[in-house]
Amino acid sequence: MNLDIGGTGIALDGCGRMNCFVSHAHSDHVAALRAVGKSILASEETLALAGYSNNISPLKLDGVKIQLLNSGHILGSKQLRAELDGESFVYTGDFKLQDSLTTKGADIEKCDVLLIESTYGSPEMVFPERDFVYSCMAKWAKNNLERGAIVILGGYSIGKAQELVKLANEYLDVAPIVESNIEKACAVYEQFGVKLDRIPVRTDEAEEIMKHEFLSIVTPASASRSFCSKLEGIYNRKVVCAVASGWALRYAYSADRSFPLSDHADFNQLFEYVERSSPKKIYCTHGETVRLASELRRKGYDAKTISKASQMTLDEFSEGD
Numbered sequence: 001m002n003l004d005i006g007g008t009g010i011a012l013d014g015c016g017r018m019n020c021f022v023s024h025a026h027s028d029h030v031a032a033l034r035a036v037g038k039s040i041l042a043s044e045e046t047l048a049l050a051g052y053s054n055n056i057s058p059l060k061l062d063g064v065k066i067q068l069l070n071s072g073h074i075l076g077s078k079q080l081r082a083e084l085d086g087e088s089f090v091y092t093g094d095f096k097l098q099d100s101l102t103t104k105g106a107d108i109e110k111c112d113v114l115l116i117e118s119t120y121g122s123p124e125m126v127f128p129e130r131d132f133v134y135s136c137m138a139k140w141a142k143n144n145l146e147r148g149a150i151v152i153l154g155g156y157s158i159g160k161a162q163e164l165v166k167l168a169n170e171y172l173d174v175a176p177i178v179e180s181n182i183e184k185a186c187a188v189y190e191q192f193g194v195k196l197d198r199i200p201v202r203t204d205e206a207e208e209i210m211k212h213e214f215l216s217i218v219t220p221a222s223a224s225r226s227f228c229s230k231l232e233g234i235y236n237r238k239v240v241c242a243v244a245s246g247w248a249l250r251y252a253y254s255a256d257r258s259f260p261l262s263d264h265a266d267f268n269q270l271f272e273y274v275e276r277s278s279p280k281k282i283y284c285t286h287g288e289t290v291r292l293a294s295e296l297r298r299k300g301y302d303a304k305t306i307s308k309a310s311q312m313t314l315d316e317f318s319e320g321d
């Protein structure tokens with residue numbers, strides 16, 4: 001998606017323009033960092049997590065007031081706020097409003113035009129309180145560790161996995177074993193001040209700990225019953241696994257448990273964001289856009305869906321493919 005503002009185009013989490021905003025380091029948002037010769041607007045943390053801290057030319061726009069607001073999704077995730085001649089635009093990127101163990105919830109500023117992510121845009125997608133989910137996960141993990149089992153928790157390697165490490169530290173007083181791609185992101189979190197006590201796999205310390213029951217943080221694909229069965233054969237010990245994802249509310253996983261712990265806003269948070277930012281015009285993108293736009297219109301908002309290929313023009317509040 002592209003925003004045209006003051007005669008300049010900016011690609012929003014894409015690479016279709018020379019100027020590109022990268023909201024955060026998840027792989028489906030960083031195409032502009034892989035492209036050659038782009039001017040990039042992104043946080044330092046995003047560049048570090050994505051491994052592109054060098055050779056980036058910073059984006060500057062004459063006459064347009066640009067702000068990056070915290071989006072509360074993962075370390076360094078930002079929203080883009082642009083203002084020209086008193087008209088303001090916000091692109092949320094992926095966001096959540098709740099504070100987590102590693103990330104503060106999103107900032108909300110008033111705007112005229114809002115481009116909002118819609119991952120959980122259906123009314124049934126409402127998460128329990130985050131602290132409650134933490135407690136449930138910790139209790140389940142503790143019970144299994146006390147029974148001598150190996151406990152595997154699965155979450156995305158950037159963001160969720162670090163939150164799970166912190167959960168293990170604070171709720172269980174355990175330093176978990178982490179996979180190497182998770183360790184890479186943990187090191188960046190620490191570089192930016194988030195302390196994470198963990199043990200990288202394939203180190204002597206990890207080998208020693210893995211002779212007994214232990215807790216490990218892995219990517220979601222590895223948190224499956226089939227992987228657990230393999231480990232049971234290797235370690236001759238019971239192995240249990242759980243997945244942490246907002247989709248746990250809707251889908252069954254091939255795991256012993258799944259917990260609705262998400263880095264995205266649920267349906268109520270999406271509505272809260274809209275109410276507090278009080279936009280004149282709303283565009284819904286990424287996810288359950290049709291449902292969210294229709295729910296917003298039912299409440300009297302001027303809301304519609306917008307495709308990823310669209311061009312938005314701030315001064316006209318119009319868009320076209």
Ligand SMILES: [Zn+2]
Nearest residue numbers: 024026073094
């Ligand atoms: Zn994301």
